[in-house]
Amino acid sequence: xxxxxxxxxxxxxxxxxxxxxxxxxxSGFYGLSWYQxxxxxxxxxxxxxxxxxxxETGRFSSFxxxxxxxxxxxxxxxxxxxxxxxxxxxxxxxxxxxxxxGTSLIVHP
Amino acid sequence: xxxxxxxxxxxxxxxxxxxxxxxxxISGHRSxxxxxxxxxxxxxFLFEYFSETQRNKGNFPGRFSGRQFSNSRSEMNVSTLELxxxxxxxxxxxxxxxxxxxxxxxxxxxxxVL
Numbered sequence: 001x002x003x004x005x006x007x008x009x010x011x012x013x014x015x016x017x018x019x020x021x022x023x024x025x026x027s028g029f030y031g032l033s034w035y036q037x038x039x040x041x042x043x044x045x046x047x048x049x050x051x052x053x054x055x056e057t058g059r060f061s062s063f064x065x066x067x068x069x070x071x072x073x074x075x076x077x078x079x080x081x082x083x084x085x086x087x088x089x090x091x092x093x094x095x096x097x098x099x100x101x102g103t104s105l106i107v108h109p
Numbered sequence: 110x111x112x113x114x115x116x117x118x119x120x121x122x123x124x125x126x127x128x129x130x131x132x133x134x135i136s137g138h139r140s141x142x143x144x145x146x147x148x149x150x151x152x153x154f155l156f157e158y159f160s161e162t163q164r165n166k167g168n169f170p171g172r173f174s175g176r177q178f179s180n181s182r183s184e185m186n187v188s189t190l191e192l193x194x195x196x197x198x199x200x201x202x203x204x205x206x207x208x209x210x211x212x213x214x215x216x217x218x219x220x221x222v223l
Contacts, residue, residue, distance in 0.1 A: 030208035042113075042199060042214040043152070050209060087152065091208035096167050097142065099152040 002026040002090050004100035011106045012078055020073045020103045022088035030093035032071045034062050037102070038084045046073065046086075075105070083107045111136065113202050113215035121221045127188040130218045132200035134181050138213070140164075140206030141183040143175060146197040146217070155198075158183050159206050187220075195222045 004024045012018040024032065031050040035043040047055055049064035049071060061074040075082055085102040114133045122128050134141050142165075143155040154167040158177035175185040181202075187194055197219050201212040 042216050043201075044214065045211040048209055048211070089152075092142075092154070092157065092165055092206070093208045096165065097154045097157075099144075099154075101151045 002095055002098040004088050004090065004098060006086075006088055006100040006103045008101065009104045009106065011108065013108050014078055014080060016078050017074065017076050018078060018105065020075075020086050020088075020105070022071045022073070022100055024069050024071070024088070024090055026069075026090055026095065026098075028094055029066060030091050030095075032062075032064055033089045033091055034060075034073045035087045035089060035099075036084050037087065043087065048091075078107050080107050080109065113200060113213050115198075115200055115215040115218050117218060118216065119219050119221075121223065122190050123223050124190055124192060126190050127186065128190060128220060129184055129186045130198055130200075130220075132183045132185075132202075132215060134183070134200075134202030135213055138202035138204055139181050140203045140210075141177060141181065142201045142203075142206070142212065143183070143185050144199045144201065145169070146199055147195075152199075155185065157206060164206065190222045192222050195220060 006022045033048045034046040037043040047062040059076045064071045087102045089099040116131045140159045142157040157165040161177045172188045177183045197217045199217045201214045203210040
């Protein structure tokens with residue numbers, strides 16, 4: 001099967017930079033995705049990495065190291081509205097799509 | 110483009126009953142996936158439909174079933190409801206369901222089983 005591990009909670013202050021780590025186990029790798037979910041809302045797609053390296057999208061960046069089975073989501077210039085849960089996920093491909101348990105990000109003023 | 114829509118948004122049922130949830134994907138999307146989200150288990154994949162065929166299935170009992178219509182709209186059914194089925198049920202659509210594609214989630218149906 002597939003599994004992902006990520007911290008349950010991260011706190012930071014407005015304007016800071018925060019990194020949310022994710023390690024995974026899979027027999028067949030199709031990429032690593034990241035989703036954001038606000039309380040009471042639906043998950044929204046943030047990024048997808050299939051190759052090693054950094055992908056940047058505005059204030060958000062995502063990094064992947066396939067040799068280490070590791071990725072992270074980097075959020076810069078934190079804003080209060082970034083307070084949400086962040087999930088790393090292994091897309092399906094030949095396997096069942098699998099999500100991590102989520103990291104609750106709390107941004108303080 | 111309209112987003113993914115799910116109906117109903119909230120539902121209260123009693124144990125033993127059955128329930129049907131509906132999902133309308135983004136226009137042009139042919140892949141629809143269903144997920145169950147609970148505080149204890151997180152987001153868990155139920156199944157994926159593509160062109161009216163179930164293409165992938167998660168580890169849920171046979172009480173959970175689904176189908177997809179020719180217009181890509183999808184329904185999922187849960188029979189003989191149990192208390193543990195209380196959850197947020199999310200559907201997500203994408204063009205073809207390829208791993209690199211963005212999945213667009215609907216707002217979910219919150220099911221409470223009493």
